[in-house]
Amino acid sequence: MEYNHKKIEAKWQKVWEKEKLYSPDIKNLKKKDKFYNLWMFPYPSAEGLHAGHAFASTGSDVIGRFMRMNGKTVFQPIGYDSFGIHSENYAIKINENPKEVVKRTTKHYEEQMRSLGHGYDWTRTVTTSSEDYYKWTQWLFLKMWEKGLAYRKTAEVNFCPSCKTVLADEQVMTPKQAGKEPRSANGELIVNNEDLRVCERCGTVVERKNLDQWFFKITDYADRLLNGLDTINWSQRVVTAQREWIGKSEGMKIDFKIKDSDEIITVFTTRPDTLESVTFIATFSDELEKPEKSKEKLGKFTGKYAISPVDGRELPIWETNYVEKNYGTGFVMGVPAYDEHDMEFAKKYSLDILSNSLNDKLWDEIPKKKWGVKHTNYHLRDWLVSRQRYWGAPIPMIDCDKCGWVSVPEKDLPVTLPDIKDFKPEGNGRGPLANHEEFWKVKCPNCNGEARRETDVMDTFVDSSWYFLRYPSVGSDTSSTLLGGPRSKNASASREAAGISRLPWDNDINKNWLPVDLYFGGAEHAVLHLMYARFVNMVMYDLGLIDHEEPFPKFFAHGLMIKDGAKMSKSRGNVVNPDIYIEKYGADTLRLYVMFLGQMDGYPDFRDSGIEGMSRFLKRVYKLFTQNSISGSSLLRVASQTSRSASADLRFILNKTIKGVTEDIKLFKYNTAIAKIMEFVNELAKYEVLSTKYLVVLAQLLAPFTPHLSEEVWREILKQKGSVHTSTWPTYDEKYLHAEQVEIVVQINGKLRSQLIVKNEESKNKNKIIQLAKQDEKVAKWLVSGRIKKEVFIPGRLVNFVV
């Protein structure tokens, strides 16, 4: 019997779907039994999934299957982050409407993800660009507005000249961080400059523009976002990244009077204890050249002086290129003696340098004498959410000459994104919808007067900030019931008509299923999606709409797959298409291979020769099952060994393997878990006839990694009841965890000289072992020349003679 992966995989994928194996009964649940297993949903790109996605998503699937076999009710949903710039940019490139493109790409993604054999609940998917989803994204905006967390202001913002839209601070990074070659506005490559700030999506150098934009007040949540980090179990590097992005620094705002004027300027400092050594005041300048790395500091004296509140000294005020306009107050007190930047500047412009001793008392004195107040400053800025693009959720706001900005009433949602042909961004500061009067010309919901609808759409990261709250309720008729209200569809429809407040999720369902038990995803979202989602979740919590403050108590940051020494990307041409390998070797082989490559949080390099080895392994495994068709007895006939007590040996190996594999999976150490399964298989292969119990366990241990093959042998060969995936994970017995015989290492001066094979019980007997060791030929040779100064004995492990 040959291992026919195509037949086996297609067969069980159908059966599982028919049996609803991965669609839990969402409403009947004991909370302690649930396991909400979430993988960051992908945006459906035109190229389709690559092997890197397979690596990450399989890592998530393995733990889901493991938890299911450990008695949990597992809910593992999947969806598409299909709204936004990433999808739209591609549509523009091929000159097609994004709506049409997304239809195609999501279909392709679904086929690919199904072919990988992941245990997704396909009855509950989410597509952020569908109307029944984005109306709730708009609803979210309304909640932000009602709570005073959405506001409009003119600010200097980042503008991508290629994407022709503004970007949030988090979406602007160095080319390296973005993984892009930097380009100028006209598309030319820029070489040798690591310090540029580019668009996260396209790598184009961003411009700064003063524009009127919509923001979410995430800074109101800075402290809670920071403190919450202590309560969650996340990969350390992500916590650190988020902490640094929030960038809390505690200090003071201190006022300085300006000489011969009523004006007052305020500086922010974290070192009020240096106040007595201030010699100048520095501020930003719009004219001076923006600094680049190691560029020298420039300054221009303003002619004005500030007065030191401590001693009345006159401090020259300088415009400089090293003070940030958008950080603190825009004014810095120059303390050359205690700050290297100030020192550099002071030296260059021959400013005074004063090094009075530090004065800790100033922390109390300054507020007392009303010179200043305690102040905490954050690096985090408010989240700029408007985009001058087409492919996103229209911002549900209306601008009325009489009433000002008025929100669209909830009952009027969604504000439907119209089908238009001219969806390309123009870069004039307004989105494509601004060209469509039929879209923006509306009556004011307040006064019924002439008004204009907002024509910007929302940032993609708003779409993805709440999708995990939606999944469990998808497909339930109750998904849009009143908060705590009756569940009947009619009742909810009539209330909907009446415009009564509703929720995007079923509250009863969400109470049971949230928060997410394990969130699996890439670390590149540390300060983007992961922070936005926490923020939105906290707002929902404050509104009393959910009852958990942190959406992801546990987050695992997986690594990134590498090919030929570089991150997979289309531009490098090193993208590995999993379809080819699934076709040739099967999903199980691919899954097992990518899990075996290296650590889940590492950077494994994909190789063709490696997957062939894995294919050989699975063929051997399959053969092991088909050849050993059931002895029924627990006795073994040994094929290639003349071993003493084969049955006891195998029992020891069995228990050791179960223990090791179980512990490794819990720690996401899939590579070593698989290595242990391989050792087990190598051991089993030595026997001609095997008791079923070993094969049953083998099928189970493999099940999270190779779900199809395991199911095939479980049901068809081992004739077990039900699915292997709902079977109970094997347990081990401590009493079988010691081998009959153990090896004792004998060292002379710490160097390995011999090994003794002894009975397990004897291995802990110091006198006996030392005596045996001394008698050993190889050891004796080393002992003749010297006198034993010391004998070190580690029970069951080693003897070391110091001579």
Next chain:
RNA sequence: GUCGGAGUGGCGAAAUUGGUAGACGCGCAGGAUUUAGGAUCCUGUGGAGUAAUCCUUGCAGGUUCGAUUCCUGUCUCCGACACCA
């Protein structure tokens, strides 16, 4: 610059209260089978040496009976933040 993480065979990697370095796999070599190739199976495989033995976890030291593991210094690579006051 600051703060993290890492450096182990030809390759991907294992190994932590300090106790056989290189598990598992790839690759390679030899053999069996085959008309041949492929596939499969068996054996070997860190380096040097006929061997005894010596050397080997980036480098240099230290602690210890014993160090990939702990300490000091140093180099390299990767990541986060970066003129943040």
